[in-house]
Amino acid sequence: MYFFRPALALARNPTAARQKIHYRIFQEFSFELSSIAGLGQQVKAALAHLHPPLLQHCKTETDRQSEKYLFHLPGKGNIEAVLLQHQTGRKTLCVSTQVGCGVGCVFCATGRLGLKANLCADEILLQVFHAQKILRQRGERLTNVVFMGMGEPFHNYQAVIDALQVLADDSCFSLSRRRVTVSTAGIPQRIRDFACDAPGFSLAVSVHAARDDIRNQLVPLNRRFPLQELVSALKDYWEITGGLTVMLEFTLVAGVNDSPELAQAAAALFAGLPVHVNLIPSNDTLYPPSDDPQVRAFAQVFRDHQIAVTVRHRLGDGIAAACGQLAASHKV
Ligand code: SAH
Numbered sequence: 561m562y563f564f565r566p567a568l569a570l571a572r573n574p575t576a577a578r579q580k581i582h583y584r585i586f587q588e589f590s591f592e593l594s595s596i597a598g599l600g601q602q603v604k605a606a607l608a609h610l611h612p613p614l615l616q617h618c619k620t621e622t623d624r625q626s627e628k629y630l631f632h633l634p635g636k637g638n639i640e641a642v643l644l645q646h647q648t649g650r651k652t653l654c655v656s657t658q659v660g661c662g663v664g665c666v667f668c669a670t671g672r673l674g675l676k677a678n679l680c681a682d683e684i685l686l687q688v689f690h691a692q693k694i695l696r697q698r699g700e701r702l703t704n705v706v707f708m709g710m711g712e713p714f715h716n717y718q719a720v721i722d723a724l725q726v727l728a729d730d731s732c733f734s735l736s737r738r739r740v741t742v743s744t745a746g747i748p749q750r751i752r753d754f755a756c757d758a759p760g761f762s763l764a765v766s767v768h769a770a771r772d773d774i775r776n777q778l779v780p781l782n783r784r785f786p787l788q789e790l791v792s793a794l795k796d797y798w799e800i801t802g803g804l805t806v807m808l809e810f811t812l813v814a815g816v817n818d819s820p821e822l823a824q825a826a827a828a829l830f831a832g833l834p835v836h837v838n839l840i841p842s843n844d845t846l847y848p849p850s851d852d853p854q855v856r857a858f859a860q861v862f863r864d865h866q867i868a869v870t871v872r873h874r875l876g877d878g879i880a881a882a883c884g885q886l887a888a889s890h891k892v
């Protein structure tokens with residue numbers, strides 16, 4: 561499914577047409593492009609076929625802190641995006657990059673689906689387009705985008721890189737690069753590529769456990785790319801980017817990866833490096849979350865090593881929109 565990028569490519573010349581097309585899409589949130597005055601016949605004919613899929617379903621948590629959007633992508637299946645509205649005013653959209661995911665982390669509902677299809681860049685952008693349109697109607701706008709929905713972004717690398725360009729483009733979505741974060745389960749060569757191909761964008765890495773035997777059980781990909789290779793890729797990343805802070809994610813499962821010893825191992829591995837640790841108590845029924853005291857003790861170990869650490873608010877639980885709960889099982 562293609563719509564944004566052909567429209568933008570056609571609009572490249574002449575400048576007046578480009579401005580009008582951009583205005584219609586990104587200010588008026590419309591793809592009725594053929595009615596734009598002053599476009600050549602050929603351009604009009606090409607644009608007449610461009611229409612993004614519609615938003616199929618929108619589910620809002622009662623306190624309106626989070627909303628889940630469902631899209632049907634013809635020939636591929638369903639995907640979901642989640643808008644998280646923080647009390648600080650920050651509005652973060654969590655986008656999907658694949659239908660399902662082939663990595664198979666044990667606590668992740670998306671992983672249980674297996675990989676069904678890769679999204680193209682336009683299908684990633686579609687999610688941002690609809691969220692932005694809904695927010696504009698309320699006089700608000702998106703501040704952040706995180707690639708933490710369904711799928712492993714670095715298993716669909718080029719589409720992600722292409723989408724990032726349009727997200728940051730001043731005349732398109734105009735988002736701050738720093739506020740757009742791509743999260744990966746940890747594919748070493750792609751981490752290095754990302755440093756070169758997406759300068760200024762933020763990176764998050766799902767670590768979960770700083771011991772290979774435990775990480776092997778949680779993230780099967782670790783058997784191919786063990787921790788040592790992950791850390792070596794991150795060191796290259798920091799060299800290329802001049803030390804951009806990387807977010808390290810730990811999904812904490814009671815009795816599995818939440819011991820103070822494992823926190824010590826992680827702190828020893830990353831002490832002195834530009835990282836920010838984010839702890840996410842698991843929300844999976846088969847892999848239940850660590851309790852609050854355990855999470856606090858885990859966090860304290862990082863603080864003791866002067867490593868910044870936060871615990872992620874569990875926005876979206878009520879509508880199965882929290883991390884790893886996206887399975888797009890809704891029938892449309
Ligand atoms: N595939 C990428 C991005 C999508 S998952 C990645 O794994 O990083 C985004 C985050 O949600 C990851 O850190 C992942 O570990 C976490 N997550 C997955 N399932 C979860 C669950 N059941 N509870 C809490 N966090 C979960």
Ligand code: SF4
Nearest residue numbers: 661663664665668671
């Ligand atoms: Fe895929 Fe990320 Fe879920 Fe692992 S946590 S299965 S990499 S979406």
